[in-house]
Amino acid sequence: xxxxxxxxxxxxxxxxxxxxxxxxxxxxxxxxxxxxxxxxxxxxxxxxxxxxxxxxxxxxxxxxxxxxxxxxxxxxxxxxxxxxxxxxxxxxxxxxxxxxxxxxxxxxxxxxxxxxxxxxxxxxxxxxxxxxxxxxxxxxxxxxxxxxxxxxxxxxxxxxxxxxxxxxxxxxxxxxxxxxxxxxxxxxxxxxxxxxxxxxxxxxxxxxxxxxxxxxxxxxxxxxx
Amino acid sequence: xxxxxxxxxxxxxxxxxxxxxxxxxxxxxxxxxxxxxxxxxxxxxxxxxxxxxxxxxxxxxxxxxxxxxxxxxxxxxxxxxxxxxxxxxxxxxxxxxxxxxxxxxxxxxxxxxxxxxxxxxxxxxxxxxxxxxxxxxxxxxxxxxxxxxxxxxxxxxxxxxxxxxxxxxxxxxxxxxxxxxxxxxxxxxxxxxxxxxxxxxxxxxxxxxxxxxxxxxxxxxxxxxxxxxxxxxxxxxxxxxxxxxxxxxxxxxxxxxxxxxxxxxxxxxxxxxxxxxxxxxxxxxxxxxxxxxxxxxxxxxxxxxxxxxxxxxxxxxxxxxxxxxxxxxxxxxxxxxxxxxxxxxxxxxxxxxxxxxxxxxxxxxxxxxxxxxxxxxxxxxxxxxxxxxxxxxxxxxxxxxxxxxxxxxxxxxxxxx
Numbered sequence: 170x171x172x173x174x175x176x177x178x179x180x181x182x183x184x185x186x187x188x189x190x191x192x193x194x195x196x197x198x199x200x201x202x203x204x205x206x207x208x209x210x211x212x213x214x215x216x217x218x219x220x221x222x223x224x225x226x227x228x229x230x231x232x233x234x235x236x237x238x239x240x241x242x243x244x245x246x247x248x249x250x251x252x253x254x255x256x257x258x259x260x261x262x263x264x265x266x267x268x269x270x271x272x273x274x275x276x277x278x279x280x281x282x283x284x285x286x287x288x289x290x291x292x293x294x295x296x297x298x299x300x301x302x303x304x305x306x307x308x309x310x311x312x313x314x315x316x317x318x319x320x321x322x323x324x325x326x327x328x329x330x331x332x333x334x335x336x337x338x339x340x341x342x343x344x345x346x347x348x349x350x351x352x353x354x355x356x357x358x359x360x361x362x363x364x365x366x367x368x369x370x371x372x373x374x375x376x377x378x379x380x381x382x383x384x385x386x387x388x389x390x391x392x393x394x
Numbered sequence: 395x396x397x398x399x400x401x402x403x404x405x406x407x408x409x410x411x412x413x414x415x416x417x418x419x420x421x422x423x424x425x426x427x428x429x430x431x432x433x434x435x436x437x438x439x440x441x442x443x444x445x446x447x448x449x450x451x452x453x454x455x456x457x458x459x460x461x462x463x464x465x466x467x468x469x470x471x472x473x474x475x476x477x478x479x480x481x482x483x484x485x486x487x488x489x490x491x492x493x494x495x496x497x498x499x500x501x502x503x504x505x506x507x508x509x510x511x512x513x514x515x516x517x518x519x520x521x522x523x524x525x526x527x528x529x530x531x532x533x534x535x536x537x538x539x540x541x542x543x544x545x546x547x548x549x550x551x552x553x554x555x556x557x558x559x560x561x562x563x564x565x566x567x568x569x570x571x572x573x574x575x576x577x578x579x580x581x582x583x584x585x586x587x588x589x590x591x592x593x594x595x596x597x598x599x600x601x602x603x604x605x606x607x608x609x610x611x612x613x614x615x616x617x618x619x620x621x622x623x624x625x626x627x628x629x630x631x632x633x634x635x636x637x638x639x640x641x642x643x644x645x646x647x648x649x650x651x652x653x654x655x656x657x658x659x660x661x662x663x664x665x666x667x668x669x670x671x672x673x674x675x676x677x678x679x680x681x682x683x684x685x686x687x688x689x690x691x692x693x694x695x696x697x698x699x700x701x702x703x704x705x706x707x708x709x710x711x712x713x714x715x716x717x718x719x720x721x722x723x724x725x726x727x728x729x730x731x732x733x734x735x736x737x738x739x740x741x742x743x744x745x746x747x748x749x750x751x752x753x754x755x756x757x758x759x760x761x762x763x764x765x766x767x768x769x770x771x772x773x774x775x776x777x778x779x780x781x782x783x784x785x786x787x788x789x790x791x792x793x794x795x796x797x798x799x800x801x802x803x804x805x806x807x808x809x810x811x
Contacts, residue, residue: 282652
């Protein structure tokens with residue numbers, strides 16, 4: 170099996186020169202290249218990445234949604250108990266103009282042995298929308314259905330945008346940060362009615378290990394001497 | 395004239411050939427499938443959401459439960475993503491151990507696949523043969539981690555502990571005679587490496603046995619040749635990876651193309667199919683077992699000759715030595731903080747992929763600088779394969795649906811996550 174060695178700097182240069190007009194931003198870290206494109210030019214950018222010879226990304230490896238509304242939250246103090254006592258997270262309200270959702274694509278080129286991560290942040294609004302890439306890569310079909318199901322991201326142009334993983338008749342988008350990990354309803358058999366019923370969940374939310382973000386050089390970490 | 399209508403049928407979720415909980419809504423025209431609509435999610439446990447609520451180390455056992463027939467490969471992608479973000483160097487011995495167990499896992503997975511696929515389309519005895527060898531490999535899992543399946547053996551920075559010097563021995567009892575024990579204990583007198591070596595001597599002969607049963611079997615060929623043909627370009631577009639892609643004739647394997655751990659130093663070949671049908675994918679997987687055996691032997695030889703640490707000495711990531719923890723105050727505090735608060739991973743994102751027995755298994759990890767992942771996305775190979783189910787079964791007979799589910803090597807733990 171003869172394969173070209175991945176040449177990251179060449180790919181990064183090609184991306185920079187080709188995507189300048191589409192306002193793409195190239196980032197390179199840990200041996201990976203990421204391209205951030207605005208959602209308006211996503212469709213064009215993806216077509217270029219698949220069809221032009223210097224990129225030739227024949228495969229969409231992965232597509233996922235990310236909810237950035239709680240990014241950077243977490244307890245910074247010294248005692249873990251304090252973090253458990255104060256519930257740190259409160260969700261953003263819908264009118265917030267900061268972009269909340271992002272869609273992340275992982276592309277693979279067999280010809281050049283390259284990988285690329287494409288990220289686009291979606292405009293704030295009641296329903297985040299993103300153009301579908303099913304036409305370019307049929308593999309995107311289920312990945313987009315999954316992102317719609319779990320995050321409520323609507324992919325315009327998707328031929329069959331149904332829920333995929335959650336239950337029939339499920340309400341809500343469970344991977345959003347404001348959706349509790351315990352869920353909102355629980356199910357039990359009701360002997361009076363003689364059938365299975367749903368009712369509001371009776372478990373109290375509880376955090377065993379809080380999310381802790383230490384300040385830089387906490388406890389002398391990284392200090393020399 | 396009677397009115398002729400298409401017939402809609404429910405396949406699963408409790409059908410034995412559905413390999414778990416697949417509900418397949420099939421639209422039939424006579425016995426020909428017109429449309430297939432897989433309904434998945436019956437095993438959805440929201441592993442990705444759960445991982446956001448837990449420290450990095452606590453999610454390692456969740457990875458075992460994704461694809462529950464190739465446990466350590468799942469862990470491998472997860473710890474590789476963490477190591478990438480932390481920029482931790484893994485000791486060379488740990489890398490060989492990981493390679494060894496990745497290949498043992500590949501054999502384990504392909505044996506189960508071969509047994510279950512055979513069982514689905516009528517080769518009953520395959521299952522019994524495959525499980526005979528699986529038992530020995532499960533013992534290897536148990537020897538290193540204490541668990542036969544859900545090992546939690548790979549850790550960020552290395553592996554949990556070094557390979558043991560002895561294997562557990564069967565003892566005679568009311569239900570097991572001394573002669574039987576002696577036969578089972580024949581290769582258990584030495585270390586784990588001796589046990590694996592003895593297995594690798596025997597295993598190519600076992601694969602020959604499987605091939606005697608299937609490769610030229612008339613019924614087997616009638617059920618698999620020409621079924622579910624995928625063109626190479628279409629396979630790429632549909633997101634196929636692993637044997638599904640190689641069966642179509644694309645020579646692509648992450649172990650060769652983007653080598654991780656020590657695969658670059660090892661000698662092995664990548665089998666590739668020609669026609670892209672179920673039979674070629676069967677041949678590819680059988681040959682992969684032989685190649686895995688080659689890799690296992692090379693790893694055992696290296697591990698016998700070279701000693702060394704199996705965990706990084708960066709104690710931000712690795713727990714203190716147990717004997718130090720029992721005798722030193724600082725180590726005790728370190729141990730307590732390590733397992734209650736965990737370690738922080740610097741903010742950023744990383745994607746790590748391994749050549750899982752089923753295809754490319756990837757972990758996309760977004761870290762926010764705290765002790766828990768911010769977002770974890772699991773890229774399961776079976777997910778993309780099952781998504782192409784509709785396209786593959788159209789025009790085939792109802793009985794071929796079972797052959798196609800089998801050839802995809804579907805496990806619902808990873809598809810539903």
